[in-house]
Amino acid sequence: MxxxxxxxxxxxxxxxxxxxxxxxxxxxxxxxxxxxxxxxxxxxxxxxxxxxxxxxxxxxxxxDRKGRIIEQVKNEIVQLVHHSGEILATNLSSFLADKLQYDYTYLSNLFSEVEDTTIEKYYIAQRIEKVKELLVYDELSLAQIAGQLGYSSPAYLSGQFKKVTGFTPTHYKSIKANKRRSIDEL
Structure with missing residues (x-):
């Protein structure tokens, strides 16, 4: 079962x-x-x-079937953004329609109806969460992060990041760096 x-x-x-x-x-x-x-x-x-x-x-x-479909959409996006390391070779709508074997319009309408947000906004939110994670690790430049996550440019990533979080990536990184404590302080 x-x-x-x-x-x-x-x-x-x-x-x-x-x-x-x-x-x-x-x-x-x-x-x-x-x-x-x-x-x-x-x-x-x-x-x-x-x-x-x-x-x-x-x-x-x-x-219920609708709940399963929505969870499948979320899981495919989470897998794509956080675990696969691949960049979409196509657009998100085609990717999801192919993966789930449903018409994207149906998926989009169902998702919006139940989740009160769009698939695209959910996808952007997941990407921004991944950017936050990578910024805090402080191992990659903004250009490398943009490339890794399939953004067309660091400027586009920065603009989207600011729109979602209210901070520039540099400011976010500095805030998180100041909140981290050294091992001696723990």
Missing amino acids: HLYIKNMVCNRCITAVRNELDTLGYTVHDVTLGEAEITGEPDAAQLETIAFSLKKLGFELIA
Whole structure:
């Protein structure tokens, strides 16, 4: 049986879900972002137990088809931005339509209806979160970050960053650098 799970965003989430399902006594075949495959068909009471256990970890079971589709959209974007290291060779709409096998207009309308934001804004927010992460690591220049995330230029990245966060990348980086403490201060 496939369980569809909301709020999974990283490899630690995959491990946490796998461990929780193991603890509950299920044979787990596979766990990916947003989905777990287990042996058997849990009844309603067992599903409620799974849902309760996952909720304690910050996850939710998704029962309806629309919710699963939206979570798949989010997971594909998170995977693309945070984990794959690839740059879109096409536009986001084509990428999602190909990955999920749905018409993009349908995906876009459904996402906007349920999430109260657009897929594009969600994608931009994820990219900006990745930029923040890379700025704090302080290992790459803004030009390298722009290239890594598929921005056309550092200026475009900087403008989008300021529009979303209210800070320039340089100012954000300096704020975060001042908040970090040395090991001696801990």
